[in-house]
Amino acid sequence: MALPNNNPTKTNAWQQLTNHFNEIKDIRIQDLYKDDNRKEDFSLTLNDLSVDFSKNRITSETIKLLVDLAKEVGLQEAIESQFNGEIINVTEGRAVLHTALRSNSEDSVLVDGKNIKPQIQTALRKIRSFSNKVISGKWKGYTGKSITDVVNIGIGGSDLGPDMIVESLQYYKNHLNTHFVSNVDGDHVSEIMKHLDPETTLFVIVSKTFTTQETITNAETLKNWFLKSATIFDIPKHFVAVSTNLEAVDNFGIDKKNVFPMWNWVGGRFSLWSAVGLSISLSVGFDNYRALLDGAEEMDIHFRNTEFENNIPVVLALLSIWYNNFYMAETEAVLPYSQYLKKLPDYLQQAIMESNGKGVDRNGDKIDYQTGTIVWGSTGTNMQHAFMQLVHQGTKLIPADFIGYKESLYGLTDHHKKLMANYYGQMDALAFGKTKEDVHLELQVSGNADKINTLLPFKVFEGNRPSNAIMFDKLTPKSLGKLVALYEHKIYTQGILWNIYSYDQFGVELGKELAKKLLNKQ
Numbered sequence: 001m002a003l004p005n006n007n008p009t010k011t012n013a014w015q016q017l018t019n020h021f022n023e024i025k026d027i028r029i030q031d032l033y034k035d036d037n038r039k040e041d042f043s044l045t046l047n048d049l050s051v052d053f054s055k056n057r058i059t060s061e062t063i064k065l066l067v068d069l070a071k072e073v074g075l076q077e078a079i080e081s082q083f084n085g086e087i088i089n090v091t092e093g094r095a096v097l098h099t100a101l102r103s104n105s106e107d108s109v110l111v112d113g114k115n116i117k118p119q120i121q122t123a124l125r126k127i128r129s130f131s132n133k134v135i136s137g138k139w140k141g142y143t144g145k146s147i148t149d150v151v152n153i154g155i156g157g158s159d160l161g162p163d164m165i166v167e168s169l170q171y172y173k174n175h176l177n178t179h180f181v182s183n184v185d186g187d188h189v190s191e192i193m194k195h196l197d198p199e200t201t202l203f204v205i206v207s208k209t210f211t212t213q214e215t216i217t218n219a220e221t222l223k224n225w226f227l228k229s230a231t232i233f234d235i236p237k238h239f240v241a242v243s244t245n246l247e248a249v250d251n252f253g254i255d256k257k258n259v260f261p262m263w264n265w266v267g268g269r270f271s272l273w274s275a276v277g278l279s280i281s282l283s284v285g286f287d288n289y290r291a292l293l294d295g296a297e298e299m300d301i302h303f304r305n306t307e308f309e310n311n312i313p314v315v316l317a318l319l320s321i322w323y324n325n326f327y328m329a330e331t332e333a334v335l336p337y338s339q340y341l342k343k344l345p346d347y348l349q350q351a352i353m354e355s356n357g358k359g360v361d362r363n364g365d366k367i368d369y370q371t372g373t374i375v376w377g378s379t380g381t382n383m384q385h386a387f388m389q390l391v392h393q394g395t396k397l398i399p400a401d402f403i404g405y406k407e408s409l410y411g412l413t414d415h416h417k418k419l420m421a422n423y424y425g426q427m428d429a430l431a432f433g434k435t436k437e438d439v440h441l442e443l444q445v446s447g448n449a450d451k452i453n454t455l456l457p458f459k460v461f462e463g464n465r466p467s468n469a470i471m472f473d474k475l476t477p478k479s480l481g482k483l484v485a486l487y488e489h490k491i492y493t494q495g496i497l498w499n500i501y502s503y504d505q506f507g508v509e510l511g512k513e514l515a516k517k518l519l520n521k522q
């Protein structure tokens, strides 16, 4: 079944949302919070995850109308089409099945009439066996020494996902040093080479196409560096590849046995769940990698089977559309209160902006409404001392996701109490602000009554700035998998509502072509 194709702005629900928006647009979170049940009524849970979306400029009518919109544009059918392996990436003629990669179910998923589950299981077994050999030291380099360093060579989806996950799961990391080379900037690879010993380094070249300029250039540079100490016969012990392009991998000199598969039905930015995640499995062990997949699967099941009003990715997608298309907010902040998640905003920028940064709809017609949001962010509490001034008192409306954990990993409770006090404090400050009266009183009490006339307007916080509190018990591989899958499903939901194709990325091509032409002229 083809994806539904509806201009969202021409639907009944959109008309109703427009009327509703005009009625409530000046609503204040401060006033909405006079309802004692507000928090309870606007919270959702999924085992160790809770999402409190009470600090938004919405009423239950807003949610109802947004859900009506999702129903009217055929979101449920679109979700089924994705999970069933239909060709929903129409412009590239592909199914989109990163969900199949993490599925534990025995049910078949067909692509071109063939069940893909057995190939996924084979790839997982290969990842497990290879990771075990390298981690245990049984895999030896060309001089008989065990591997100490793993270098992931890739860019975009072949880098950002594994890099972000390895960084986020540092607590679970083993003895292997993991490095990521992505930029074609030679200084990047040179800095990394300084720390490597050819006898004990394993290179994982990750490129779905195996033609990406940056990756192939870095891989060649590292191979040449390696060959200064070793011979081409030593390559199989030190170079492995993850790719769909077997011929190019072979030409590069990589042993067939050392090739891990990629498939056309997995998009680059959704590929960390495939063998693209090999560096993750090498860094934290296969069991932790599997737990990451299991967490994602838990979110998949929730997304597929839960009615929209209680469906976490759907509700977050709808809220984002509310701000993007009605309040005309252009950006969204992602603010994790865990230093481990410092690479999450970068990762999400590719996932969200490469997917939904589209200006034509599913008919190929130019769109006259806003699509993809601009996503940015950094970790709390550091960002409180950086950009939060603008979020609190600037002229722009910036809805923000605050991601937090009930427990810290090392158990420094004093730190964690402070961290979480800031987490809640920021959201309260954004929502409730500080009134003129409060500032007046504060200046008086602090003996600064003489400054009231000059300082008062600068110290007022208007509040009414929206946020979502996304809270897990603890940062584990499983909870991280759930978090990433949550955002993946939010992306797809928004793409369906905006009537765009989320799974192609033609917008990255022109710059690449022009760079190639310039290079050929030199």
Ligand code: F6P
Pocket: 155, 156, 157, 158, 206, 207, 208, 209, 210, 211, 212, 215, 268, 269, 354, 505, 508
């Ligand atoms: O930036 C465009 C893109 O195609 C991404 O979608 C992809 O993740 C990245 O390039 C890398 O591509 P490849 O894995 O083929 O090297």
